[in-house]
Amino acid sequence: MRQGYEGTGPGAITPDGCAVELYTRLPVGTEPDIITAAVPAAAHILELGSGAGRMTHPLLDLGFAVTAVDESADMLEHVRGARRIRSSIEDLDLGETFDVVLLASFLVHAGDVRVRRALLDTCARHVADEGCVLIQREGENYHTDVPRERTDPSGFVVRILSAEPLGDGTSSVRAEYVFPDATWTQTFLSRPLTEEAFEEALAEAGLKVDRYLTDDGMWVRAVKA
Numbered sequence: 001m002r003q004g005y006e007g008t009g010p011g012a013i014t015p016d017g018c019a020v021e022l023y024t025r026l027p028v029g030t031e032p033d034i035i036t037a038a039v040p041a042a043a044h045i046l047e048l049g050s051g052a053g054r055m056t057h058p059l060l061d062l063g064f065a066v067t068a069v070d071e072s073a074d075m076l077e078h079v080r081g082a083r084r085i086r087s088s089i090e091d092l093d094l095g096e097t098f099d100v101v102l103l104a105s106f107l108v109h110a111g112d113v114r115v116r117r118a119l120l121d122t123c124a125r126h127v128a129d130e131g132c133v134l135i136q137r138e139g140e141n142y143h144t145d146v147p148r149e150r151t152d153p154s155g156f157v158v159r160i161l162s163a164e165p166l167g168d169g170t171s172s173v174r175a176e177y178v179f180p181d182a183t184w185t186q187t188f189l190s191r192p193l194t195e196e197a198f199e200e201a202l203a204e205a206g207l208k209v210d211r212y213l214t215d216d217g218m219w220v221r222a223v224k225a
């Protein structure tokens, strides 16, 4: 397990505390629409932290080619129709570039600054000169509006139970997913990033914001600086 990360509930748990079965159940939201609107049709997407393919499969259905990367073999086993690579994102060096590099699921908020830098370096290393990096950030009040919960129309409840500041710029966030037949929790470290701090982190990796894709500032299109 990664330090500060843990998960509970049935089945395999990834080093960052995600439950594999949970991610096979979670429905996709608006992510494929946001991505489609920001990139060329039929682009080749390098999806970092693909999990079980929740976004991969709709992206393939939309005509994109996807290379899916995850450090969890248990997650990748569920990915169909994409090239699959088991690797930590930090260590990934494929020696090739892609039209689009996707870093979603708030991974840019890694608790360890060195890990965050390595994730963004991987994005920069793999994006084509005219390509783009799509990043999903936490929304405003992510750490302060707690506890909070949402009932999904398909019948499960997601709760952010707590976000406890650890005094080093990170918080320990605890999430719970309650289905009629199973409950999973994930505890993970998150380092909040103001827009300014986020843009500085991009610059350190040789990237810059092209534009914010959503009004809430959560989805960002970045390009080589």
Ligand SMILES: C[S@@+](CC[C@H](N)C(=O)[O-])C[C@H]1O[C@@H](n2cnc3c(N)ncnc32)[C@H](O)[C@@H]1O
Pocket: 014, 015, 016, 018, 023, 048, 049, 050, 051, 052, 053, 054, 055, 069, 070, 071, 072, 075, 087, 088, 089, 090, 104, 105, 107
């Ligand atoms: C929260 S899940 C999200 C999965 C997928 N992006 C989705 O939205 O359904 C995060 C995934 O990223 C993977 N992951 C997290 N940090 C990683 C890292 N540094 N290197 C490789 N995989 C990582 C985990 O194994 C997990 O499958």
